Amino acid sequence: MPNTDLPPTLQAADAVDPELIEKSRAAAEKLVAGLEGGYKPEEEPVHIYQAGGSQ
Amino acid sequence: MSDADLGYLSMADASKKLAAKDLSPVELTEALLRRIEAVDPNLDSYLLVDGDKAIASAKAAESAIQGGRRTGPLHGIPFALKDIVDTAGVRTTCHSEILKEHVPSQDATVAAKLKAASGIMLGKTATHEFALGGPAFDLPWAPARNPWNRDHHPGGSSSGSGSAVAAGLAPMAIGTDTGGSVRNPASCCGIVGMKATYGRVSRAGVFPLSYSLDHIGPMTRTVTDNAMMLQAIAGADKRDPASAAVSVADYTAGIEGGVKGLKIGYLRHFHEIDTPAHPDMAKGLDDAVDVLRAEGADVQDVTFAPLSGLASTNRVILLSEAYAIHREWLASRPQDYAKATRDRLMPGAFFAAADYVDALRQKRRYLDRFNKLMADYDVIICASSMDPACRIDDEAEVDRTYGRQARTPFNVLGAPALVQPTGFSKDGMPLSMQIVSRSFNEAMIYRVARAYERVTEWTNQRPPVD
Numbered sequence: 299m300p301n302t303d304l305p306p307t308l309q310a311a312d313a314v315d316p317e318l319i320e321k322s323r324a325a326a327e328k329l330v331a332g333l334e335g336g337y338k339p340e341e342e343p344v345h346i347y348q349a350g351g352s353q
Numbered sequence: 354m355s356d357a358d359l360g361y362l363s364m365a366d367a368s369k370k371l372a373a374k375d376l377s378p379v380e381l382t383e384a385l386l387r388r389i390e391a392v393d394p395n396l397d398s399y400l401l402v403d404g405d406k407a408i409a410s411a412k413a414a415e416s417a418i419q420g421g422r423r424t425g426p427l428h429g430i431p432f433a434l435k436d437i438v439d440t441a442g443v444r445t446t447c448h449s450e451i452l453k454e455h456v457p458s459q460d461a462t463v464a465a466k467l468k469a470a471s472g473i474m475l476g477k478t479a480t481h482e483f484a485l486g487g488p489a490f491d492l493p494w495a496p497a498r499n500p501w502n503r504d505h506h507p508g509g510s511s512s513g514s515g516s517a518v519a520a521g522l523a524p525m526a527i528g529t530d531t532g533g534s535v536r537n538p539a540s541c542c543g544i545v546g547m548k549a550t551y552g553r554v555s556r557a558g559v560f561p562l563s564y565s566l567d568h569i570g571p572m573t574r575t576v577t578d579n580a581m582m583l584q585a586i587a588g589a590d591k592r593d594p595a596s597a598a599v600s601v602a603d604y605t606a607g608i609e610g611g612v613k614g615l616k617i618g619y620l621r622h623f624h625e626i627d628t629p630a631h632p633d634m635a636k637g638l639d640d641a642v643d644v645l646r647a648e649g650a651d652v653q654d655v656t657f658a659p660l661s662g663l664a665s666t667n668r669v670i671l672l673s674e675a676y677a678i679h680r681e682w683l684a685s686r687p688q689d690y691a692k693a694t695r696d697r698l699m700p701g702a703f704f705a706a707a708d709y710v711d712a713l714r715q716k717r718r719y720l721d722r723f724n725k726l727m728a729d730y731d732v733i734i735c736a737s738s739m740d741p742a743c744r745i746d747d748e749a750e751v752d753r754t755y756g757r758q759a760r761t762p763f764n765v766l767g768a769p770a771l772v773q774p775t776g777f778s779k780d781g782m783p784l785s786m787q788i789v790s791r792s793f794n795e796a797m798i799y800r801v802a803r804a805y806e807r808v809t810e811w812t813n814q815r816p817p818v819d
Binding site for chain 1: 662664665672703708715
């Protein structure tokens with residue numbers, strides 16, 4: 299049975315692999331926790347306008 | 354020359370022989386096609402070989418040389434393309450059931466440039482599915498194998514390109530690199546792989562993994578060959594809005610300049626503290642730095658940010674963008690992806706938009722710090738992989754070693770980074786180092802890499818495939 303609590307875009311993947319959603323959610327949380335953090339509004343606009351560029 | 358000798362002939366030497374009419378493009382191409390037929394069933398490095406087209410191109414190249422119309426140094430030299438690079442009229446599958454029958458109508462810019470240089474396209478090489486999910490055994494084609502030991506992983510995602518070049522089945526191949534996918538197979542297979550500066554090589558016509566981090570790169574057996582290949586594919590392109598309007602340097606002009614007096618930073622903490630490397634890999638790095646020091650470089654230890662934060666920044670950006678690209682297929686036909694691909698793509702569904710923007714902010718912070726560091730050094734040397742290639746069928750070990758690498762930082766930074774071999778582990782698998790510089794300073798990286806290559810013997814080793 300599809301998990302109807304999930305958005306439609308995830309229901310099909312959930313049906314293929316029931317562990318996938320929870321594993322992925324945990325992996326995403328771990329990656330976000332790995333960012334340094336402390337992104338202060340006063341650092342803008344320098345960072346945000348340049349964020350997409352690499353050079 | 355035997356087929357094997359022609360297979361391992363450097364591009365630079367082949368180019369001289371072709372120009373002097375001591376070797377014909379047809380002779381070289383036929384030798385490589387015979388080698389592919391004999392050797393590749395054990396390696397699965399190619400998904401598609403189009404021998405008839407290759408021979409026809411080689412005949413045209415030969416005719417042009419005979420008629421005094423040689424295009425340049427790549428004229429008549431065969432190449433292979435990772436199968437996420439579009440080729441007009443030739444199947445381009447991304448190694449996936451989803452695009453199994455896909456035949457593009459237009460060449461990717463890199464394919465067009467190599468053809469315009471009169472290179473001979475041999476075929477399309479295996480990849481991790483959509484440059485992300487692999488090695489996988491639940492796809493329409495088997496994963497590529499490592500020529501140094503076919504039971505081992507060739508690295509990825511440009512796995513077939515790495516395997517084919519190392520095994521003498523192509524002198525040059527295109528790879529793509531979003532979190533290290535040119536440099537990982539270069540490390541695993543003992544060849545040279547360059548991820549040039551972000552925007553240096555057009556991505557037009559190459560299936561994206563992550564718009565902000567995708568790079569295209571040359572994979573070859575020697576440093577000079579790599580510089581020759583980058584020369585042919587570098588440059589601005591209206592079809593790729595991220596391509597840079599920066600003039601292309603001459604990558605071979607100063608390549609023999611040596612390292613005497615150059616300032617080299619040695620970034621040890623990546624492999625000594627952040628992610629402690631296998632002892633053979635660590636020794637290979639120390640030995641390589643000693644070689645450069647003996648050649649006259651001024652080598653000093655340097656520090657940068659911890660690897661874990663750099664890796665997280667890469668992954669949040671990469672997976673956010675990759676999920677956005679794949680979400681429709683993930684919803685409509687998830688069973689058509691390999692399990693490894695689903696596992697790697699799906700975390701992208703769980704980032705908030707603000708997480709993605711934070712990762713872009715973090716990228717900027719790192720870039721500011723890196724530019725300050727690079728003001729004092731010509732190049733930085735650090736690890737690429739922390740481990741020699743593991744067994745391809747050991748899923749746990751593949752998972753364990755997947756993140757044990759120092760390549761993602763340079764996708765985040767957009768900085769050029771080259772991997773080259775530094776020897777072999779006690780088990781006979783290639784070791785490697787990574788050489789990095791500031792944006793658009795690829796020529797300096799080639800100069801340092803060539804100085805190391807010139808006084809070491811690793812490039813001349815052949816894997817046991819014949």
